[in-house]
Amino acid sequence: MFVVGTAGHVDHGKSTLIQALTGIDPDRLREEKNRGMTIELGFAWLELPSGAEISIVDVPGHERFIKNMLMGAGGVDVALLIVAADEGVMPQTREHMAILDLLGIETGIVVMTKKDLVDQDWLDLVTLDVQEALEGTSLENAEVVAVSAENGDGLDELRSTLDKLISELPSHQSTGNPRLPVDRSFTITGFGAVVTGTLADGSLKTGQEVEILPSGLRARIRSLQVHEESLDQVGPGTRLAVNLSGIDHSDIQRGDLVTSVGWLESATAFDATFRVIPDAPRPVRHNHKVTLFAGTREVPATIRVLEGDQIIPGFSGWVQVRTQEKIPVVRGDSFVVRDTENTLGGGHVLEPNAPRRKRNDAATISVLETIASGSSEDVVFNALTGIEPATAAQLSGATGTNSSEIKDALSTLETQGRVRFLGEDSSFVMSVGGWQNLVNTASSTLSSFHKTYPLRQGMPLQDFRGQLKLKSAAFNAVTDSLKSEDVIATNEATVGIPNHQPALSVDQEAEASAFLKLIAADRFSPSTEQPINIEILQFLSERGDVVRISGDIVYPADAYDEMESKIIESGRDGQEISITSVRAIFGTSRKYTLAVLEHMDSKGLTRRSGDARFLR
Incomplete structure (x- = not known):
């Protein structure tokens, strides 16, 4: 099915023509009927001689309601540019022509209404005037049909002309995401x-x-x-x-x-090509405050001119549009901007969710040129380098491209050797250059850590994630791939360089042996008096010789394991575990007993209820 939209100056007979064609009055508001002009969008439909059915959108022509016209013009396949034969081209006629041109509507008919009010010579003059006004626009080759809605003259010719145009239009292609x-x-x-x-x-x-x-x-x-x-x-x-x-x-x-659900992200900035209409009353300057019309949305915005300081009427340039509210747009969407009471220009979205661009910068312009003229692979690759590692869904939202196109583009990019997938399920993707940078960062980070802390098995996983500045899902995929390439080695808590083997020196080994002998002397109430180098203690903990319960209480590993096992046994079948009962089992002071129980709480083995504890 196709949509036909009207355009033209106020009181040139748009709504009257639609009612004559369809039998449906598109003016539905009482105020519209009282004032005799369209204020809001009107809608009707028509079955053409071939049997094809079309929808019709009737837009207001008055300058005060131009924003409503803009909201109705989007999604139109065929434009009916309405010009009253007794008045000819008027200010809103020209503005509507410019808007249709900015929106890229290339199929249309010029409908000369009220032909019953003029003679043929006058009609011919007005027709020439309209055709001259359309020169250089998307509708410059539009056929002209003169009609009278009052007596029906020309309506059959208009239906036939419209039917022919509709039959020549390519069918709409479904891109997957509505x-x-x-x-x-x-x-x-x-x-x-x-x-x-x-x-x-x-x-x-x-x-x-x-x-x-x-x-x-x-x-x-x-x-x-x-x-x-x-x-x-x-x-x-x-x-x-x-x-x-x-x-x-x-x-x-x-x-x-x-x-x-879930494929498109709204944002407050997009890159675009932009053209200022020849009739614009002023250039579009850098940081020009405008009203943006995209789809059916109207929102305040600022135009950042990315090359030069302004774009003069009749010329085009690169811009970034920054909006005061989030809007959902996709690559290729058309938009129009106005300031005060004037349409200034419009363009097409290049990159939705765009990062802030550096102005008057050769690299910026090169990126925009690549996006504008490049393939979908170039668009996806450019978006990827700004948000990697990324999922296909994130790239879909960032580029405004449907998921099937994203998958095809990524497949091609992988074949070209420009990207690689990460994780066991290949859920994330990175550019090859970005991956190599990440590998270098991971290796240098861990090398520096091992140099600073040679006795430790590795860096805590959460600290490593912080160094790589990754969210948890992406971090998991990255670590999977780093492990598969032997860049890192991990256990449950730490990450390090493969084959890193911490080892104590002779003096450190002596200090460690003395400490182990000291805490083993009273294994359930180990001494806290002899200090030990914190790095040696960490080494002993990672090697499994000791269990550090609190800041100064360290148990031999076998002693702690025995205590934990007996405490768990004492709490079987819902039995209460108390400080008193645990002290009785091991003959320890309250200090040691409480430290062990709190450690078991932190491990999730027990839960506290008042002064008592129970197994989880």
Whole structure:
């Protein structure tokens, strides 16, 4: 299915034409009927002579409601540029032409309305004027059809012309992830939340769980309706209404995006190509404050000009758009910006979720040129180097690309030797250069640790993770791969360089032997009087000779194991473990008994309840 949208100056007969074509009055608000002009978006549908059915979006023409026009123009396949024959090209005609051009709408018809009010000579002059105005725009080759909604003259020709254009359009391709920009949200008694919009990508089906962006709220599709007909599944390019359960309509606003769960991230910055329209009243300067229109969303934004200090009317440049609110966009999305009462220009998203770029920098421009002209592999690779190690889902959100394309791109990049997968399940990926840097960091970090602490088996895993600055899931994948390549060796608590074997010197061995003999003299109440070098003590602990219970209490390992075993035995069948009962078993003081019990608590072997303890 395809969507046709109107455009044109106020009072040039857009809504009247739609009603004459379809029998449906697109002006649904009382104020619209009282004032005789469209304020909000209007909707209708039409069956063409071939039997094809189209949706129609009617937009307001008044300059005060241009933002509503922008919200309706997105997702349009065919534009009907409406020009009244008795007035010709007017200010909003030109602005709407510019907007259609910025949005890249290349298929359209110029509809000259009110032909019954002028003679043929005047109609020919106005037609020439319109064609001249369209030169250099995406609709410069649009066919012109003159009609009269009052007497029906020309309406059959318009239907036939529209039918021919529709038949020549390529069918919409599903990219895997649905995106429905919301242009209306309301409630129907007995049904709950309903949203409407034009499905940009993918498909939606009843029962499907969806995510509302940028809020991140989730809902489930109760039903789908197209032209008052209920359907189980709807494909891309379709204008539809979606009944959602599990959410209130007040939690969904115009401008939100309904999509599948977990693939797309909202952000406050994206890189883009940007063109200032020739009729713009001023250049777009660096840090220009504007209103951004993307999809059906309107949000305050700042334009960062990345090359030079401004872009003058009629010219293009590289920009980064920074928004005051998070917005969900994908690569290739069109957008328009305005300031005060003027449309300034627009462009196409290059990289969603973009890092802050250095201005007037050759490397920055090179990256943008690669993204703009490069393959999907280049786009994914560029995004990866900014967030690696990353999952396919993270890359999908960072680039605004569906998961199947991400997997294909990563497969190609792996074949080219540009990336490598990490972990036993290959869930993370890194660039080859990024991986080598990480290997170097890991090796140098552990070498430095072993040099500083030669008697230790290795660095604590959590400290090593902190040095690599990785989140836990990525850290696990990285350590798996580092181990598989013999870069590191790990146990439950530490990580070190393979084959690192701590060894005591002769003097250290003597100190260690003396300490072990001292604490073995009274094995359940070991002496705390003779100090020992902390590194030697750590060595003995890692070797399994001793168990350090607290700051100054260290047990011979066999003594502690015996105590732990007997305490556990005493607590079988739910028996209470008390300080008194443990003291009686081992003949120790309260100091030692309490230290051992607290150590067992920390290991999760016992739980405290008041002054007593029980086995877990």
